[in-house]
Amino acid sequence: MAENNTVRSCWAMLRLVVCGVVIGLVVSGAATAKVPAIGTVAPDFTLRSSLGKNLKLSEYRGQVVMINFWATWCAPCRQEMPELNRLYEQYQRVGFVLLGVNVDDNPKAAQELSAQLGVRFPVLFDSAKQVSGRYDIDAMPSTLLIDRSGTVRYLHRGYRRGVEKEYEEKIRELLRQ
Amino acid sequence: MRKSIMLAVLGCVLVSGCARLLPDVKPYEREQLADPIMSFSRDPISDQYLDHVYDVREGARGATVSQGGGCGCN
Amino acid sequence: MVVTEPAVGRLIRRRYIRPIHQAGVLFILFAGVPAARAVTLPEDRADLMYHYYDGGGVTVSGPAMLVRKSVGDSVSVSGRYYVDSISSASVDVVTTASPYRDKREELSVGVDLLHGNSLASVLMISSKERDYQADTLGLNVTHDLFGGLTTLDFGFSNGKDTVGKVNETFQMDINRYNFRLGLTQVLSRSLLVGISFEDIAEDGYLNNPYRYARFGNSIMSSVPYPETYPGARDSQAVALRAVQGFSTASRPLGMSARMDYRYYRDTWDVRANTLGFTLQRYFGDRWIGEARYRYYQQSAASFYSDYFTEVMTYMARDKELSTFHSNSLGVRFSWMLPKQQLPFFNKASLNFAHDYVYFDYQDFTDIRTGQPYSFGANILQLYISGWY
Numbered sequence: 001m002a003e004n005n006t007v008r009s010c011w012a013m014l015r016l017v018v019c020g021v022v023i024g025l026v027v028s029g030a031a032t033a034k035v036p037a038i039g040t041v042a043p044d045f046t047l048r049s050s051l052g053k054n055l056k057l058s059e060y061r062g063q064v065v066m067i068n069f070w071a072t073w074c075a076p077c078r079q080e081m082p083e084l085n086r087l088y089e090q091y092q093r094v095g096f097v098l099l100g101v102n103v104d105d106n107p108k109a110a111q112e113l114s115a116q117l118g119v120r121f122p123v124l125f126d127s128a129k130q131v132s133g134r135y136d137i138d139a140m141p142s143t144l145l146i147d148r149s150g151t152v153r154y155l156h157r158g159y160r161r162g163v164e165k166e167y168e169e170k171i172r173e174l175l176r177q
Numbered sequence: 178m179r180k181s182i183m184l185a186v187l188g189c190v191l192v193s194g195c196a197r198l199l200p201d202v203k204p205y206e207r208e209q210l211a212d213p214i215m216s217f218s219r220d221p222i223s224d225q226y227l228d229h230v231y232d233v234r235e236g237a238r239g240a241t242v243s244q245g246g247g248c249g250c251n
Numbered sequence: 252m253v254v255t256e257p258a259v260g261r262l263i264r265r266r267y268i269r270p271i272h273q274a275g276v277l278f279i280l281f282a283g284v285p286a287a288r289a290v291t292l293p294e295d296r297a298d299l300m301y302h303y304y305d306g307g308g309v310t311v312s313g314p315a316m317l318v319r320k321s322v323g324d325s326v327s328v329s330g331r332y333y334v335d336s337i338s339s340a341s342v343d344v345v346t347t348a349s350p351y352r353d354k355r356e357e358l359s360v361g362v363d364l365l366h367g368n369s370l371a372s373v374l375m376i377s378s379k380e381r382d383y384q385a386d387t388l389g390l391n392v393t394h395d396l397f398g399g400l401t402t403l404d405f406g407f408s409n410g411k412d413t414v415g416k417v418n419e420t421f422q423m424d425i426n427r428y429n430f431r432l433g434l435t436q437v438l439s440r441s442l443l444v445g446i447s448f449e450d451i452a453e454d455g456y457l458n459n460p461y462r463y464a465r466f467g468n469s470i471m472s473s474v475p476y477p478e479t480y481p482g483a484r485d486s487q488a489v490a491l492r493a494v495q496g497f498s499t500a501s502r503p504l505g506m507s508a509r510m511d512y513r514y515y516r517d518t519w520d521v522r523a524n525t526l527g528f529t530l531q532r533y534f535g536d537r538w539i540g541e542a543r544y545r546y547y548q549q550s551a552a553s554f555y556s557d558y559f560t561e562v563m564t565y566m567a568r569d570k571e572l573s574t575f576h577s578n579s580l581g582v583r584f585s586w587m588l589p590k591q592q593l594p595f596f597n598k599a600s601l602n603f604a605h606d607y608v609y610f611d612y613q614d615f616t617d618i619r620t621g622q623p624y625s626f627g628a629n630i631l632q633l634y635i636s637g638w639y
Contacts (some may be wrong), residue, residue: 073211075291103205105503132205138398140204161324198593199257202396202437209441209496209637214419214531217435217492217509219427222298222317222331223583223604223632230304230630234610236549236571237515237523239429240488244374244389 018148023085037136040068042146045131047101047124055099055124058150063095064174065146066167069126069137071103072113076159077141079116081165088121091171095148101126103140143167147174182217284618290370290395290402291362292327295320298636306628308350315634325365332356335380340628343570346618347463347475355380368395375406382460387581389429404433404447409634416460425458429636430469441496441504446489452482464568465558470616473558478567481554486517499533506532521572523549541583543606548576570624573631576611581630596637604632 014053020128042065051056057065067082086148088098098121102110107125114123126132135144145167147153154170156163202210207208209215218224225243299313311332333356340350348495361375374389389408395402410427418487433447458480467473490513499505501523529543552572583604593599609627617624 069205071205071208073208075294103206103208126205129203129205132203137203137205142184199400199436200439202342202400204327204568207399207437210443211519212496212504212507212638213444214507214533215441215494215496215504217494218444218633220602220635220636222300222634223291223602224298225331226315226333226632227606227630231503231545231608234548234571235523235577236521236582237486237518237525237547238490239407239451239486239515240431240447240490240513242492244431245389245407249395 015093040152041150041154042144043131043134044124045072045134047126047131048107049125050123051112051115057099057146057159060097061105061150062148063092063097064148064171066096066098066171067101067135067146068098069101069103069135069140069142071140072109073104074140078117078166079161080159081114081119083167085118085120087167087171091175092121094175096171096175098122099124101131103127103129104131120141145170145174147177262606269344277318284286290365290368290393290399292321292325292365292370293319293329294638295327296636296638298634300632300634302633303631305491307626308342308345311335314493327363327365329361329363329476331357331359338508342617342619342624343462346462349364350390353380355383362363367564369393371441383412384415385410387411391431395484400437402433402435404431404435406431406433410453412455414456415461421460423460425453425457427451427453442493444491444493446491448488448490449488449490452483452485457482457484458567459569462569464556464566465618466560466562467558468560470558470618471621473618475558476562476566477563477571480567481519481565484517484519486515487522488513488515490514501535502533506530519534519572520553521549521551537587538590539585539587541585541604542562543581545579545581545608546576547578551575551614555614557616560639568615570612570615573615575611575615576613577608577610578605579608581631596639598638600636602634602636604630606630 016055029152042085044056044058046054053067066084068080068088084098088096092098100119100121100123101115102114102123103126104110105127107127109121110125123132135142141159143156144152145154153174156166213219221243228241228243232241264303270445277526287630296317296319298315298317301312301339302315303312304310313336315331315333317329317331319327319329335355337353337355338350339353346348355378356377357378359374361372361374363370363372370393371403372393374387374391376385376387376389387408387410391404391406394403394405395401399583406429408427408429408431410425410429412427414423414425415421428451430450431447432449433445435443435445437443458478462478463475464478465473466476490511492509492511494507494509496504497506497508507530509527509529511525511529513523513525514523515521515523515525525545525547527543529544531539531541534540551574554563555567555569555572557573559566559570581604583602585600585602588599588601590597607627607629608623612624615624616622
């Protein structure tokens with residue numbers, strides 16, 4: 001009987017600790033949300049691209065640049081591609097550039113998938129993850145908008161349907177400046 | 178009551194502290210983890226079937242990768 | 252310790268309903284946290300399988316089908332249809348009755364809802380055979396934390412079974428509650444660990460109405476005697492699992508090794524350990540080969556006996572409640588179909604699996620031979636999967 005009491009109080013303690021752990025996880029989860037790099041100058045980088053040559057970010061100074069960090073193994077990234085394609089085709093003639101920075105270990109997989117999805121904008125290969133690291137990317141996909149002076153003005157984490165309208169608004173705003 | 182609050186706080190502190198110690202794998206480094214052979218259940222139809230075969234013939238049940246239901250295994 | 256029927260309800264309430272309320276509050280909090288990093292809906296896929304089991308005088312085969320489709324951005328629906336066609340001449344059946352055929356059909360429907368970092372799922376399962384009907388309703392919530400490095404799982408199910416007897420007006424009920432808790436943690440780019448817990452509490456008619464215990468001075472001189480079971484059973488299972496990825500010459504992730512361990516105990520005094528090892532490897536771009544080993548060991552229920560020399564309150568002779576262990580070895584081959592040949596799907600695979608399991612009973616005698624019973628069984632699966 002004494003043994004049963006010990007077992008029961010052990011279970012009681014375990015249940016309390018589990019509830020505490022769950023609360024702890026929630027609190028920690030909310031607390032680790034990162035601060036975006038809005039207002040800072042976008043770090044310059046040079047990467048090999050799908051156009052066959054290296055592309056450097058600072059070459060696009062004077063244009064509005066959207067950088068989209070994506071990967072073939074990321075489902076929301078793939079879902080987003082047609083929308084990004086549409087934005088690129090609509091605004092590229094008026095000073096807008098879209099750079100798709102891919103983080104796959106194997107750039108060939110990225111090339112195959114972008115061909116399959118009919119991607120028109122340049123795809124850059126960051127298989128060494130140096131650029132993603134420098135931009136402190138904490139979500140996949142991540143979409144940044146950089147203005148004509150090279151400053152980060154907008155950052156969106158993840159993808160949900162309808163967010164491309166927000167992108168479009170911001171692009172038009174930056175194009176007017 | 179006080180003991181419950183203490184234990185709950187202990188749980189929170191433990192987890193918050195441990196979270197800082199755990200290695201940080203960035204979202205753009207998750208390629209390998211997304212591979213099917215890194216999944217605990219690559220093909221649910223197969224895992225559910227095999228779990229069911231063992232469930233029917235053994236006394237133990239529960240805590241498997243698939244969520245099942247009653248099946249007439251008496 | 253044997254738990255009585257009304258006590259099960261109180262047990263559930265005390266042990267789990269209150270913490271469930273607490274956890275429920277937490278999940279409402281979760282729902283309010285803005286979606287910085289989202290969980291995703293399960294993949295759209297369809298699977299069609301033929302399964303076949305043969306061992307111990309029992310043959311069970313049939314089709315299984317699973318279909319899942321997302322509707323919009325945040326809803327996914329799934330359906331599963333499963334059939335067991337049973338042909339049984341097992342040791343229990345041939346020593347107390349005559350071989351029989353039966354068919355069990357199971358249909359389940361599920362809906363998954365994505366909201367921010369949480370995925371809520373509802374699952375309804377209905378299983379029917381001539382003398383058994385089981386209906387289950389399950390609820391699950393999965394929540395991502397720390398940018399998806401930690402995943403919390405929480406689930407609750409209620410099942411209602413109706414136990415009958417062929418050609419007899421016999422009908423008894425079982426009421427079952429399942430409570431599940433799980434945590435998955437990413438430890439490195441190629442290491443994932445998980446821990447899960449499940450409590451199952453059931454009350455009602457828990458034995459098999461066709462089976463008999465044996466009564467006598469020795470097993471070979473014993474005679475059939477009706478079984479009596481407790482009206483309730485409460486069990487806890489804790490499982491630990493880990494999967495580690497490895498690179499091979501051709502791929503950064505070419506191979507994985509997985510370990511699963513589960514400890515089980517219940518109020519009938521059954522204690523069990525399960526240990527499994529699985530190795531998976533890519534061969535070229537199109538093939539995945541898998542080898543697996545599983546060990547299972549359990550100790551008998553307190554009221555189990557091969558034969559009884561005196562009448563007890565509870566008496567059982569179900570070999571599933573005896574002392575036994577099993578070893579199984581299996582392989583699975585998956586072939587990715589070439590993309591160009593697929594009309595509707597963007598990915599498909601053809602799969603074949605074969606497992607061989609050997610059961611060794613310590614305190615269950617095969618009265619046809621007078622020896623402790625043992626048997627081997629072959630488990631075959633052939634299935635095709637398509638993603639769209």
